[in-house]
Amino acid sequence: MSITFLDGGMGQELVARAGKATSLWSVQALIDDPEAVLAVHNEYFVAGADVATTNTYSILPDRLEKHGLLDHLEKLQKLACQLASDARDLNGKGIVAGSLGPQGFSYQPDLAPPAEIAAEVYSRLCKIQTNYVDVFIAETMSSVDQAKGALMGASGFNKPIWLALSVDDSDGTKLRSGEYLTDILPLLEKYKPSAVMVNCSAPEAISVALPLLSKAKIPTGGYANGFVEIAKDFNKIGATVDLLKTRTDLNPETYADIANNWVKSGATYIGGCCEVGPAHIAELKRRFG
Numbered sequence: 001m002s003i004t005f006l007d008g009g010m011g012q013e014l015v016a017r018a019g020k021a022t023s024l025w026s027v028q029a030l031i032d033d034p035e036a037v038l039a040v041h042n043e044y045f046v047a048g049a050d051v052a053t054t055n056t057y058s059i060l061p062d063r064l065e066k067h068g069l070l071d072h073l074e075k076l077q078k079l080a081c082q083l084a085s086d087a088r089d090l091n092g093k094g095i096v097a098g099s100l101g102p103q104g105f106s107y108q109p110d111l112a113p114p115a116e117i118a119a120e121v122y123s124r125l126c127k128i129q130t131n132y133v134d135v136f137i138a139e140t141m142s143s144v145d146q147a148k149g150a151l152m153g154a155s156g157f158n159k160p161i162w163l164a165l166s167v168d169d170s171d172g173t174k175l176r177s178g179e180y181l182t183d184i185l186p187l188l189e190k191y192k193p194s195a196v197m198v199n200c201s202a203p204e205a206i207s208v209a210l211p212l213l214s215k216a217k218i219p220t221g222g223y224a225n226g227f228v229e230i231a232k233d234f235n236k237i238g239a240t241v242d243l244l245k246t247r248t249d250l251n252p253e254t255y256a257d258i259a260n261n262w263v264k265s266g267a268t269y270i271g272g273c274c275e276v277g278p279a280h281i282a283e284l285k286r287r288f289g
Contacts, residue, residue, distance in 0.1 A: 003263070003288050004095075006051045006223050006271020007044035008281050011058070014040060024067060026055050030076050034083060041087030047278040048285025049271065050094055052084040054129065057101035057139060061121055074128055081132035097162065098133035100125060100150055102140050106200070107166060109143035109177045115152060122153025130157050137162040140200045143177035144184055151191040160194035162269075164223070165209075167201045172208030181212050188216045197221035200273040203250070207261040214266050221269025222262040226250045226276050246275045252283035263288055 011026035017036060022028045029036050041052045059077050064070045081098065088094040103118050104111030112118060126136055136159055138150030147163055154161045165184065168174045173181055188196055196216055198209045203224035213220045226247045259270050270288065272280050 001263075001266075001268060004051065004221075004269045005049050005281060005285055005289065006097075006221070006269055007041070007049040007053055008047075008223075008272035008276040008278060009225070009274040010037070010040055010053065010055050012274040013277055014055075024063075025058050027058055027063075027069075027076060030055060030059075030079055034079060037080070038083045038087055041084055042090060043278045044281055045087060045091040045094060047282040048289060049281050051097050051271070052087050052094055053097045053137060054084045054099050054133065055080040056125070056129070057099045060101055060103055060125075062103055077125065077128045078132070081129050085132050095135060096133045097135050097137040098126070098129035100136060100138045100154065102142065102146060103149075106140050107142055107176050109141075109146045109175075112143070112146045112149070115145045115149035118146070118149030119152035122150050123156075126154050126157050126159075130159060133159065135160040135162055135194070137164060139164045140166045142166045142175055144175070144179055144187060146177075147184060148187055148191075151187065151193060155191065161191070162195045162197060162221075163188070163193045164197040164199040164221075167198055167205050167209045169202040169205050172198075172201070172205035173212065181209055182215070184213075185216055188218065193218065195219040195221060195269055197223065197269055199223045200225045202227075203255065203258040207258060207265075210262050210265045210267055219268050220265070221267045221271075222259070223269075223271040223273045224255070224258070224276065225274040226255075226272075227274060250275075252280045255280045256283045256287045259284055260287070 014029040037055050084096045136154040141147040166176050196213050198206045206222040206224050
């Protein structure tokens with residue numbers, strides 16, 4: 001079984017290097033220090049990643065509008081895509097995955113627009129990304145309707161689509177919306193993404209979730225976060241990531257131990273999300289490469 005190694009977290013890695021958190025999160029580095037974004041992409045490739053995920057997760061109209069930066073959306077999207085492409089070219093090989101983050105706010109599917117409206121936004125973003133990326137990856141989709149909007153919007157560009165879902169940290173059988181994870185199966189059958197993954201959830205919850213997705217008969221994968229929990233007040237645009245505490249028990253070896261459960265369940269895409277860095281990816285590559 002061949003494993004595709006995803007990269008790790010971008011936003012948290014940039015925040016750690018900058019030494020400060022802002023309400024613009026990963027977008028701040030594109031404005032202040034795009035070379036730092038390129039450096040993180042490069043480090044993941046050196047660690048063994050096969051994929052550079054564009055730093056576009058939070059380059060969304062609703063987020064930029066709150067900061068008076070809506071007019072910069074296309075410019076920032078293109079810059080982020082170009083940096084990922086440059087890192088791929090420096091590496092000599094690799095996949096560029098165009099990140100589509102959740103509208104409304106992460107982990108808050110109740111704040112997301114209905115699928116039909118969300119799809120219009122995602123379609124616009126995909127149109128910008130399509131000349132740079134090899135695949136679209138809809139990340140941290142926390143409800144069936146939220147996933148539907150992303151799949152609708154990313155369809156029609158003749159690019160593979162990877163769908164990454166976020167599950168309840170204490171119950172991996174459920175999406176963060178409270179819906180059962182298996183409620184996503186009809187949507188997968190209809191839109192036929194090239195892979196379905198679970199991301200930005202506790203790694204232990206992903207171990208529970210992935211066997212349930214094997215029923216979809218498409219490639220599966222996991223990339224977890226390293227947060228203790230999602231703070232209740234981390235729930236709206238403007239909230240900063242310093243509200244989220246990092247686990248101290250998730251070193252690269254421990255993370256790879258948990259990821260072994262994912263591989264045993266058939267996952268062929270593994271990597272990391274927030275607070276999972278280059279050292280973790282290097283250990284995954286050493287263990288499963």
